[in-house]
C-alpha cells in the first residue's frame with residue numbers, strides 16, 4: 001500500500017510502530033557492537049579501532065560511530081541500558097551525557113532520574129548534582145573586531161535570556177545570545193541616556209499596518225495572559241502544543257471572513273499551527289502563494305524598528321530629520337526587508353552615515 005493511500009490515523013500508527021522498531025534495532029545494534037569489540041573482530045578486520053571499523057566497514061558517520069560506541073561500551077557494563085533504549089527512556093544523546101557520571105553505585109538512581117528526559121533536561125539535572133564553580137567575568141578579544149564575553153549567570157538571568165530569545169524569535173530565529181544582549185543594551189542605554197543625559201525620546205517608528213498592528217496593545221496583553229503565553233493548539237487526545245516561541249495572535253474567525261479583533265476572537269498560536277489553521281481555512285495553495293508574496297509582515301515591523309533606532313541616533317548626532325529619513329530610505333532600498341530586520345542597528349547607522357557624509 002502506498003503511503004498516500006493510508007488514512008491519517010493509519011499513517012501515524014505506522015510511524016509510531018516504525019519508531020518502536022528502530023529503537024529495538026538500535027538496542028540490538030549496540031549489543032552487537034559490544035560483542036564485536038569483545039571478540040576483537042574489528043582488529044581482525046584490519047581496523048585499528050572500533051571507531052574506524054564503524055566508519056569504514058559499517059558506513060556510519062563519525063558522529064554516529066562515536067555515540068554508538070560509547071553507548072555500546074556503557075551497555076556492556078550496564079546491560080539494563082539496552083532495555084531502557086528500546087523502551088525510549090534513554091536516547092544516544094542522553095546516554096552520552098551520563099557517560100562520566102554512571103557508576104555501579106549511581107546507576108539505578110541516575111537512570112531512573114533521567115528516564116524520558118530531553119538532552120537539555122538531563123544537562124540541567126547533572127549540573128545540579130555536581131555543580132561547577134562560577135567563572136570570572138571576562139571579555140577576551142578574539143580578533144580586531146570580535147570578542148568573547150563570559151560571565152556566570154544566575155538562574156533568574158538565564159530565564160530572562162531564554163524568555164527574550166523566545167519573544168524575539170521573529171527577528172532572531174537562531175536565538176543568538178549576542179543579538180539578544182545587544183538589543184537589551186540598546187534599550188537600556190536609551191533609557192539611561194534619557195534619565196542621565198536628558199535626551200529626548202526617540203520618535204516612534206512608524207509600523208506598517210498589519211493585522212497584528214491593528215489589535216490593540218491591551219487586547220494583545222489580555223489574549224497572551226489568558227492563553228499563558230503558549231500555543232493553544234490541542235490535538236484530539238488533548239495534548240497541547242508546548243511552543244512558547246514564534247507565537248502569534250490568530251483570529252478564530254479569520255479577518256477575511258469578517259472576524260473581529262476582540263479578545264474572544266483571538267488566540268495564541270505558534271507560527272506552525274497558525275499556518276496549519278490558515279491552510280485548513282483557505283487551502284494550502286492560497287497560503288503558500290500568500291507567503292511567497294508577502295514573506296513576513298512582522299519582519300518589516302522589526303526593520304522599521306531598527307531604522308527608528310538608527311534615525312534617533314543620527315538626529316542626536318545633529319543631522320536634520322529630513323536628511324536622516326532620506327539617508328535611511330537609501331539604505332533600506334539596498335536590502336531586502338527581511339534582511340534589514342536582522343542587520344544590527346550599528347551597521348544601518350554606518351551605512352546611513354556613509355550616505356550622509
Ligand SMILES: [Zn+2]
Nearest residue numbers: 231241270273
Ligand atoms: Zn503550536
